[in-house]
Amino acid sequence: MDAKEILKQYGIPLPVMKTVKTKQDAVDAAKAIGYPVVLKIHSSTILHKTDVGGVKLGIENEYQLREAYEAMEKRLKNGIDGFLVQKMYEGHYVIAGMKRDRQFGPVVAFGLGGIFVEIMKDVSLRIAPLTGKDADEMIKEIKTYPVLAGARGGIKADLALLKDILMKVSRLSVEHPEIKELDLNPVVVNAKEAVAVDVRMIE
Amino acid sequence: MKDLKYLFEPKSIAVIGASRDENSVGYGILANLLRGGVFSTRHNEPFRGNVYPINPNAGEILGLQCYASISAVREKVDVAIIAVKSKIVPVVMKECVQKNVKAIIIISSGFAEFDDEGKKLQEDVLAIAKKSSIPVLGPNCLGVINTNSCLNASFAPAMPPKGEISFISQSGALADSIIDWALWKNYGFSKIISYGNAADIDLPDLIEYLNADKATKAIAIYVESIRDGRKFMAAAKQCTKPVVIMKAGKTELGLEAALSHTGNIATSYEIYKAAFRQSGVHVADNVDELFEAAQVMAYQPRLKENGIAIITNGGGCGVITADNCIENGLTLSPLSPETLKALDASGKMHPAYSRRNPLDIVGDALPGRYEVAINTLLKQKDIHGAIVVQTLQTMTQPLENAKIIVAAKEKFRDKPITAVFMGGKFTRMGKMYLEAHKVPVSAYPLKAVLAMKALLHKKE
Numbered sequence: 001m002d003a004k005e006i007l008k009q010y011g012i013p014l015p016v017m018k019t020v021k022t023k024q025d026a027v028d029a030a031k032a033i034g035y036p037v038v039l040k041i042h043s044s045t046i047l048h049k050t051d052v053g054g055v056k057l058g059i060e061n062e063y064q065l066r067e068a069y070e071a072m073e074k075r076l077k078n079g080i081d082g083f084l085v086q087k088m089y090e091g092h093y094v095i096a097g098m099k100r101d102r103q104f105g106p107v108v109a110f111g112l113g114g115i116f117v118e119i120m121k122d123v124s125l126r127i128a129p130l131t132g133k134d135a136d137e138m139i140k141e142i143k144t145y146p147v148l149a150g151a152r153g154g155i156k157a158d159l160a161l162l163k164d165i166l167m168k169v170s171r172l173s174v175e176h177p178e179i180k181e182l183d184l185n186p187v188v189v190n191a192k193e194a195v196a197v198d199v200r201m202i203e
Numbered sequence: 204m205k206d207l208k209y210l211f212e213p214k215s216i217a218v219i220g221a222s223r224d225e226n227s228v229g230y231g232i233l234a235n236l237l238r239g240g241v242f243s244t245r246h247n248e249p250f251r252g253n254v255y256p257i258n259p260n261a262g263e264i265l266g267l268q269c270y271a272s273i274s275a276v277r278e279k280v281d282v283a284i285i286a287v288k289s290k291i292v293p294v295v296m297k298e299c300v301q302k303n304v305k306a307i308i309i310i311s312s313g314f315a316e317f318d319d320e321g322k323k324l325q326e327d328v329l330a331i332a333k334k335s336s337i338p339v340l341g342p343n344c345l346g347v348i349n350t351n352s353c354l355n356a357s358f359a360p361a362m363p364p365k366g367e368i369s370f371i372s373q374s375g376a377l378a379d380s381i382i383d384w385a386l387w388k389n390y391g392f393s394k395i396i397s398y399g400n401a402a403d404i405d406l407p408d409l410i411e412y413l414n415a416d417k418a419t420k421a422i423a424i425y426v427e428s429i430r431d432g433r434k435f436m437a438a439a440k441q442c443t444k445p446v447v448i449m450k451a452g453k454t455e456l457g458l459e460a461a462l463s464h465t466g467n468i469a470t471s472y473e474i475y476k477a478a479f480r481q482s483g484v485h486v487a488d489n490v491d492e493l494f495e496a497a498q499v500m501a502y503q504p505r506l507k508e509n510g511i512a513i514i515t516n517g518g519g520c521g522v523i524t525a526d527n528c529i530e531n532g533l534t535l536s537p538l539s540p541e542t543l544k545a546l547d548a549s550g551k552m553h554p555a556y557s558r559r560n561p562l563d564i565v566g567d568a569l570p571g572r573y574e575v576a577i578n579t580l581l582k583q584k585d586i587h588g589a590i591v592v593q594t595l596q597t598m599t600q601p602l603e604n605a606k607i608i609v610a611a612k613e614k615f616r617d618k619p620i621t622a623v624f625m626g627g628k629f630t631r632m633g634k635m636y637l638e639a640h641k642v643p644v645s646a647y648p649l650k651a652v653l654a655m656k657a658l659l660h661k662k663e
Contacts (some may be wrong), residue, residue, distance in 0.1 A: 101432070101474050103428070103429055103430065103431065103432035103474075104432030104433065104436070104474055104478050105432065105433055107474050107477065123473070124477075125473055125474055125476075125477040126477050126481060127432070127436065127474075127477055127478050127481055134481065
C-alpha cells in the first residue's frame, strides 16, 4: 500500500506537490505551486535520496530550478523514474514515527529532527493507542521542547497540529497491523501548519 | 483470572525430589517448610500443614516418612513442589494432575532458559498445565514465600520479617539476596514470588493476585523482560495499589546478559519506560530505590501536585536538596506573602532566615522553630509536601525534631513529609523514631527526594 495514500486517508497533511517527467513540466509546476520549492528525484530503487544528491531544497526561481534539474538528471541518469516538485515549507523539522515492538505492539515516537533525534536521542515514546494527555506529554517532554515553543524569537510551532498528527499516527498504527515501521520525517511545523513532507513506511 | 489461593495458602504440600543430601535443593525446600528457613532467624516459622517428602529411594528425611510417588500419599495434597531433573518433570506433573493438586511449583531448571530440548520440555509442561487448568509456577524458579501463612515454599535461605510489601522477582538469586538484606534492615515482606520462566503463571497473573490480596499494600517488581507487554500494561493499569518496578537490561551489554539468562527476548529500555509510565508504574533505577519506593508508597499519601517545600537548618544542605529536586523533576513552590507574614509574626524565626524556598531557618533552630516552619509551610495551599533537612549543631535536638515531624504528619494527612537527618551517630534516635512512625528518613538528601518523586507517581 502506498504510504502517502494511507496518510491521506487519516487526514495527515501532505505537502503540495506534483510529479513531473520533463524540465518544462517542472518549471510549470513550480510556477503553479509558488517559489520557493523543493526538487526531488522520484525513484523506486533509490531509498536515501538525500545521500545521492537527489534532493534540492530552497529553490527560489526558475533559473535555480533548471540548474538543479539538469544536475540531478546528469548525475543520476539511471534509477530516476521522474521528478517531484514540492512546496518548500519553513518551520521546525520534527519526526513522528512508529515502531512495532514484539512485546508492546505499536510504539509512537516523537522528536526534533536531525541530530537531536539521532545523536542526542532526544525522543519521547508512548505505546499506542495514545490518549490526548499522552500526546501532550510526548511533545513537552523532549529536551528541545523550548525550541518548538519559540525560544529566542524562533518560530512558535502550533502544538495542537502536532498533537493531531501523533494521534493519527497512533490510530493508524493500531488499525494497520501490517505496517511494521513508519517515519514521518520530517514533519515541518510552523505557527499555521504541520506537514508530513517525507514519509517512509515498512510493511 | 487464575485462582492462586492454594499456591499462597496451602494446607498440605508434597516435595517431589526431597533429598537427604544437605547440599541439595530438594533438602533445602523441605527444611524451609519444616523450619521456616535453613539460616536460623527469629522470623522463621514452620509450615503448619502437612508435608509429604516424595523420594522412591529414601525411607525418611528430616524425621518425615518418604513416599515413593505422590500417588502413594493417601491424604489430599494442595501444592506439589517439583525439584527433580527437568527430563522427568512432565511425567511427575501428570501424576500431580491425577492426584488433583491445586497448584504446582516447578523449581527445576533446564527448560527454555537452557536449550532447545529444554524449550520443548517447557512446552510439554505448559500443555499439561493448560489441559488440567492447574496453575503452575516456574519452571526455573526459587518458589514462593508467604509470611502471613508461615509458608516458605522455596529454597531461599530464610524467611524475611513480616510486612506489607510483596515482591515479584524474575530472578531467584536476587530474591535470595533481598531476603538477607531485609533481615539485616528489618524490612518486612508479605509475599516473595520468584516466577522463573513463567511457562504458565506470568507477571500479570501475580499482579492481579496481589492487587486483590488484603495483606499487600505495595508491589515491588524486578524484571529482565516482559513477554506480553500489553497484558502487563492492562494488569498494571487495573491495579489500584502502588507498583514500583526495576527493569534490568538497560544497556546493550546488559541486554545480552538478560537474553542468555531467560528464555525471553528483551526490548529497548526506553520502550519499557514508556509502557511503565503509561500504566502508572513507578520506575526504580536500582535495587535500593525499588524497595525504598515500595515502602514509601505503601505508607505515605500521594504528592497530589508537583510543588513542595524544603525546610532546613543548614543553608548548604538546602541547596543540595534543591538541586536533587530539580534534577529529578520536582518543583519548589514559592512561599506566599501570607506564609512569610505568619513566619514573621511567630516570633520564632531568626532575623536572617531565608524567606524563600528552600526555607533556611538557620543553624541554631530549636524544635519550636521547626514546628512553626513546618506547620506554616504545609498550611500553604500550593505546597503539597515537605522535605525536612536537619543538620546536627550544638543545640540541635534530633529526637524532638522527629516528634514534631511525626505530629505534622498526623495533622496534614494528605501531604507527604520525608526527612533527611544528615549524619549518623547522634541523629540515630531521631531516625529511629521517624522509622517507627513510617516517615521516610535518610542521611542524605537524594533518598528523600527520590521518595518524594515516587509519591508524585503514586496512583490516586
